[in-house]
Amino acid sequence: PTACMNALASLLVVGLNGLLITFSNAAVSVFGIYYKLQTFVFMPVSGLTQGAMPIMSFNYGAKKVERLKDALKYSLWIAFGIMLIGTLLFMLAPKWLLMIFQADAAMLKIGIRALRIIAIGFIPAVLGYILPTLFQSMGKGLPSLAVFLLRNGLTLPLAYMLSTCLGLNGIWISFPLAEVAAAGCATEIFLYMNKHYIRPLKKLEKDIATI
Secondary structure (H helix, E strand, O other): HHHHHHHHHHHHHHHHHHHOOOOOOHEEEEHHHHHHHHHHHHHHHHHHHHHHHHHHHHHHHHHHHHHHHHHHHHHHHHHHHHHHHHHHHHHOOHHHHOOOOOOOOOHHHHHHHHHHHHHHHHHHHHHHHHHHHHHHHHOOHHHHHHHHHHHHOOOHHHHHHHHHHHHHHHHHHHHHHHHHHHHHHHHHHHHHHHHHHHHHHHHHHHHHHOO
């Protein structure tokens, strides 16, 4: 799933640049700035998932349900805190962020609105990152892959469709919409996994404790 996500991210950048150039060079520059800025928000969460995955995997294999749930809970809260900080920065200080890259007037006009719209998707992205990590730790690679594909694969088609009716803003709106869709999908899969794979471990844990 991680390899597919990285490959899709590259294709997404190429496709979005192709759409943005039809509006203006400034729009392409704004997207380039956003892509650099979002690294400081998403990279810590990505690092968190790499650290959480072996902990979740160990506790799932050891039938330690409460410890597995604790690892999931703490991962969600930490990721939420990181994403909340990122959201506040993008919402409250978009001009300052853009000026780090010496944005001109045309880029500021596009970029301030773009960063604020895209930032709406940061909080839902918590579920799109952490829950697939749980799925992978349980050995369920396909559900994890499905969420990652939805997060990255849905953005470009949405951007194309929305740009035809909403213009440049439609491209920015596609980012939070894709994150919300992926979060919803991840939540549905988690509810299924919890019912059929995690809850039954409770009984096994009790049985092991009595031996």
